[in-house]
Amino acid sequence: MPLFNSIDRYGAMARTLHWATALLVGAAWLLGQIGEDIGGHGPRAAGLIAHVMVGLAVLVTLTLRVGWRLIDTPPPAEATPLGSLADRAAGLVHYLLLFLLLAAPLAGVAYQFARGEPLYLFGFAEIASPLTLSRDVARGIKELHEAFANALLVLALLHALAALGHHWILRDRVLKRMWPFSD
Numbered sequence: 001m002p003l004f005n006s007i008d009r010y011g012a013m014a015r016t017l018h019w020a021t022a023l024l025v026g027a028a029w030l031l032g033q034i035g036e037d038i039g040g041h042g043p044r045a046a047g048l049i050a051h052v053m054v055g056l057a058v059l060v061t062l063t064l065r066v067g068w069r070l071i072d073t074p075p076p077a078e079a080t081p082l083g084s085l086a087d088r089a090a091g092l093v094h095y096l097l098l099f100l101l102l103a104a105p106l107a108g109v110a111y112q113f114a115r116g117e118p119l120y121l122f123g124f125a126e127i128a129s130p131l132t133l134s135r136d137v138a139r140g141i142k143e144l145h146e147a148f149a150n151a152l153l154v155l156a157l158l159h160a161l162a163a164l165g166h167h168w169i170l171r172d173r174v175l176k177r178m179w180p181f182s183d
């Protein structure tokens, strides 16, 4: 499979970054739910540190992905019976997903700082919290992080359902041209 996108399908790099993001977001969300239940309790629980690592990896893949998009233009929308309104809706969902891929982890970082904890950088270093905020503000930021994370998950599920609908009901190439193992 060619590295770059072509007129009718995504290339290897865009597909790798897309599916790596999907796996990381799923893992981050699950670890967010169970973070403090595995590996002890409190801000240094192993599960929570794992959550932060995976969450930061989402930011790294997002940066690579947006950078790659700038040099490798995505293919034009696949012609489907749904028409241009559906293409525009799909495009809007993609931009919303990209926004949430940034907003959810950033709010996570803000919450970690807001509660006075350092940001662990993949075991190599830590950035001490530059903030001193009240408990109420920290709780508000936590709720924002949770809301962004849940919105990301729900929108990604709807996006996945739409892709499966294209594949199984409309039987077009929309999913195939992003699927890791197809031409």
Ligand code: HEM
Binding pocket: 025, 028, 029, 030, 032, 033, 035, 036, 048, 051, 052, 054, 055, 056, 058, 101, 104, 105, 106, 107, 108, 109, 110, 111, 112, 119, 145, 146, 149, 150, 152
């Ligand atoms: C796409 C990436 C991320 C997703 C989907 C995600 C998702 C979640 C979820 C679902 C929760 C549970 C909220 C609750 O019910 O209490 C959570 C908690 C949390 N997240 Fe994230 N998160 C992400 C990235 C990050 C990042 C980068 C950090 C960086 C520091 C972070 C820090 C935290 C913290 C500190 C908690 C609170 C854990 C606790 O005390 O219960 N998250 N996250």
Ligand code: HEM
Binding pocket: 014, 018, 021, 022, 023, 025, 026, 069, 074, 077, 078, 090, 094, 095, 097, 098, 101, 156, 159, 160, 161, 163, 164, 174, 175, 176, 178, 179
């Ligand atoms: C957290 C999970 C996911 C996120 C954040 C996400 C995000 C995105 C984004 C931003 C795009 C636009 C193209 C690009 O920038 O690379 C895209 C395209 C696509 N995604 Fe996802 N996605 C996720 C999961 C899934 C899943 C589970 C499926 C399939 C079951 C899927 C199927 C597709 C398809 C088929 C395209 C190409 C659509 C087109 O050609 O217009 N995605 N995705």
